[in-house]
Amino acid sequence: MADGKDSSSLPNDDYANPFFLHPSDNPGAFIVSQPLNGENYNSWSRAILMALGGKNKIGFVDGTIPKPKETAKSFHSWQRNNNIIASWLLNSISKDLQASVIYSSSAAAIWSDLRICFQQQNGPRVFQLRHDLMTLKQGSLSITHYFTKVKALWEELTEYIPPHTCDCGAIKSWIDYHQSEYVMLFLMGLNKGYSQFQ
Template structure:
């Protein structure tokens, strides 16, 4: 009779290159963004970094191989930031709300701002405790610039709340303006509800 394997003596070697984590499978996708070149390299690399950090425990086994791929992608798509910065600045300056909702329009702008901040980061204060208030002034300036960019692309139907925001003695922060415009949009939808297709057909 052949000896039976004692399952109690069998243990998993988590450091083995042949070990598969339960979440590992060929169809698993770490991020929803598909890399298609320079156009979306920066949001893709940010998403991948966050996904890999979340799964770091069982992906460090492939560190050498992953590092090779990562370096290759970076050398191909992230060598020159000038053209991408130009493209982002152009998109921010020319974006229009048009058929987008307030939330959709704001989210598009936010993506441009976040990527621009990633590849063209603002300077960091190196002194121990800024006492002149320059940092706060700079952050306020950045907020006002983004607020203007956000308001410029709004449809003319929001001219009244836009004027109210611009005429305040102290410009509101971006999140406050966004919240106000969301409320205005919701009020408009309740005042003028869309006509259903069935009613229109009758």
């Protein structure tokens, strides 16, 4: 916790306590607008993490708030939160995918099963994203709508890039190159009236 307190020592009505449940936090809630359909894992998982982060519940899916012993004071609060979050996850995936995780033992197990199943180096999806970026043209789209489409494809493609760490400062040149590629793709698809290079 940011203030160094153990979450079990905080009152259950404290917003900083991950065990806190607002009256609107019910099992029937839909916390993301687009359900996971098997093709949109990266954007779906990002939306889920944002929603859970806003509710201070990420620890229940990433395993940092583990299940306590049944004799622990926090067990019933953990169980209640786990069930609510598991319901939110189930509500946020398509009906045909629910059967694969309905019997998972916890929200963290559901999250892990979905990550293992869908967050793979997906060659066909990377190919499709690259193809869509290369062939996307502004056409009759407004510049704002065109920019939004390019940005969504680019950001999803970026999710497939393997993580990299570097302490030497060389990563800056790679990031600059990556950003210039993004700008070039955007410019290549603009209508002729917007680009002096076409």
